[in-house]
Amino acid sequence: MAYADRQAARVIHAVIREIQAVNGEQVIAAWPDRTPQEQEQDTATVREHREKGVKARQAHEQWMAMRTAGGWTYGPVKDYAAKTTPLLVPYDDLPWEQRVKDEVYEALIPVLAGH
Numbered sequence: 001m002a003y004a005d006r007q008a009a010r011v012i013h014a015v016i017r018e019i020q021a022v023n024g025e026q027v028i029a030a031w032p033d034r035t036p037q038e039q040e041q042d043t044a045t046v047r048e049h050r051e052k053g054v055k056a057r058q059a060h061e062q063w064m065a066m067r068t069a070g071g072w073t074y075g076p077v078k079d080y081a082a083k084t085t086p087l088l089v090p091y092d093d094l095p096w097e098q099r100v101k102d103e104v105y106e107a108l109i110p111v112l113a114g115h
Helices: 002-022 036-052 056-069 096-113
Strands: none
Touching: 002 036, 002 096, 036 096, 056 096
């Protein structure tokens, strides 16, 4: 499953980039431009979501915990230097445009990585 998880992570990453572009957000780096560690983290996330059946709400909670542990705090704009983001809010408080990324992630994993 490792290969399938990696390929799923790569496709999902591309889809998320497209959603960010459509939303007028800062677009994350393309897969080939990500470090091997970032690619492995993305692959590990797909594997965990596939194995545990992680749902969109849970994924957001995990993301918030990871960001908070990394020193990020809530702020009105995303600022990498200041480590602030307006997305450090409960899932139900996210704008629809943001929730859709978690929903797409949830929907694509069983299709791309198998169940």
